[in-house]
Amino acid sequence: MQTFNDITALQQTLAAWRREGLRIALVPTMGNLHEGHLRLVDAARQHADRVVATVFVNPLQFGPDEDLDRYPRTLPEDQRQLGERGCDLLFAPSVETLYPEGQSALTRVSVPQISEGLCGAHRPGHFDGVATVVSLLFNLTRPDVACFGEKDFQQLAVIRKLVRDQHMSIDIVGVPIARDHDGLALSSRNHYLDSEARTQASRLYQCLVDSAQRLEQGEPDEQVLAQGTQRLEAAGFRPEYLALCDAITLRPISTWQPGAVLLVAAWLGNTRLIDNLSFRS
Incomplete structure (x- = not known):
């Protein structure tokens, strides 16, 4: 598995795959991977020739009193697990790489109505942060398919509407929840x-x-x-x-x-x- 944190190197590799006519799947994550994430890689492999995962703890989707600072960063272990699961490429950029002009100057993406109730009502701005970073990752990687877990059901619904509304040619695949022995959803x-x-x-x-x-x-x-x-x-x-x-x-x-x-x-x-x-x- 190749690991990049540079956009140019990422896009050069993806362009070479496209010239070969290969179908590309994207698995966006915030890292600290567990079996649920790895099943996204399995699903992506079923839908594409090459699997690209991303690890990026996105500050835009955390509120001021949430756990951004203590959210676990486990990149070396994430790399090991992704490689063993057959992921072809990991993109793990810094905040400065994705948001070079800073978060306050960043163009935001909002998906109205569907993002406003449920978790959206309790985490104001969260889904704007999700839609913004996912749109950015879609633009950078131009995948044919992208896999998301059904545990974050509202997030999946927001992304599906984003893709529909923007006429993106990306198949969105929802992957069933991975659960522990007693039913608790892995997280x-x-x-x-x-x-x-x-x-x-x-x-x-x-x-x-x-x-x-x-x-x-x-x-x-x-x-x-x-x-x-x-x-x-x-x-x-x-x-x-x-x-x-x-x-x-x-x-x-x-x-x-x-x-x-x-x-x-x-x-x-x-x-x-x-x-x-x-x-x-």
Whole structure:
């Protein structure tokens, strides 16, 4: 696997691959990789001849009181895992490389409406930061396909709308959530949890499963969501939302049916966890 932090070297290599007629897949990450990220590489390999991963802790998507400074940077280990998984190229730029004129002078990208509720309501500006850096990475790499995890469901929906609205010729592939043995969705932030909190954390997924079962049995959505929120609070969480939405628009719906998704975000101590369960699951 080749590793670049220079844009010119990156684009020269990608241009050579395109001249060979090779199909290129992109896997954007913030590093501190786990099995969920590596499954994105596996999926990318199924859709392309060459796989490009990026590791970039994007300051634009962190709020002023969030964990930018303590977010784990594990580039050597990330390189090892990506290489072993068959990634062909890693682009790991500095903030100065991607934002040479500084963050305040940077042209921003915003995807309205779909980015405004759920996590967007609790993390103002977050999805503008995501859309901005993803647009930039798409422009730099010009991939044929890009793979994103379904755990960050709203992020995936925002990126799909961005690609549609901008008429980008990129296939966006959503990759199913990778889960631990007890159902907890794998996340780079799980390492913030101590042993007691890690045991508690599995109840987030169980809340989704139980709520989906009750909705399938025909219980009113308002009752199911309210009681699910109460159960999370009783389990020691501080819920931000438990919502039943349309999987494409993310607008609230009232029926557990094809195209529905249950989404949850909650704090456990100082760690913010998100998860979701789609009807097809």
